Amino acid sequence: MNYCSDCGASVSLRIPSGDDRPRFVCERCGTVHYENPKMVVGCIPRWRDRILLCRRAIEPRYGHWTLPAGYLENQETVQQGAAREALEEAGAVVRDLQPFAILNIASISQVYFMFLAELEDGPWVPGKESLEVRLFESHAIPWRELAFSSISKTLELYLEDLGRGPFSFHIADIQA
Numbered sequence: 001m002n003y004c005s006d007c008g009a010s011v012s013l014r015i016p017s018g019d020d021r022p023r024f025v026c027e028r029c030g031t032v033h034y035e036n037p038k039m040v041v042g043c044i045p046r047w048r049d050r051i052l053l054c055r056r057a058i059e060p061r062y063g064h065w066t067l068p069a070g071y072l073e074n075q076e077t078v079q080q081g082a083a084r085e086a087l088e089e090a091g092a093v094v095r096d097l098q099p100f101a102i103l104n105i106a107s108i109s110q111v112y113f114m115f116l117a118e119l120e121d122g123p124w125v126p127g128k129e130s131l132e133v134r135l136f137e138s139h140a141i142p143w144r145e146l147a148f149s150s151i152s153k154t155l156e157l158y159l160e161d162l163g164r165g166p167f168s169f170h171i172a173d174i175q176a
């Protein structure tokens with residue numbers, strides 16, 4: 001951050017009084033601009049014994065497979081965000097969202113909140129951020145072509161639960 005979003009003056013990075021870490025502070029109006037972790041919401045859309053993955057049409061990781069997921073928007077619940085991402089990226093309507101995993105990626109200040117979801121019948125249509133949308137059986141998941149470690153971790157947890165049953169809620173830490 002270079003300029004204050006309140007008044008347009010320069011900001012400097014310093015520790016405000018009473019605080020314990022550096023923040024961007026406006027040199028004119030004194031506003032402290034806090035920067036906090038971003039939340040990514042997504043789901044594992046299930047259709048019979050298969051799951052839906054999207055092949056990314058955008059960087060980073062263009063051409064790699066991912067679960068529908070993206071940044072939570074303001075004034076949106078995590079359930080709404082996860083359903084919206086499935087609709088935007090795959091034209092997929094999901095229901096019965098069930099909390100499945102929180103993944104901390106503290107090193108890049110991101111938190112993933114992933115759901116299990118039931119997928120309504122298709123057709124499923126790639127959105128503008130996807131090249132392709134496809135259903136995969138568990139044994140056919142393209143592990144080497146997955147976009148992010150968060151997606152690999154989510155699918156590993158999914159397969160573990162699928163083998164043991166029932167599904168449970170997980171919290172895991174990921175090193176990025």
Ligand SMILES: [Zn+2]
Binds near residue numbers: 026030
């Ligand atoms: Zn200012």
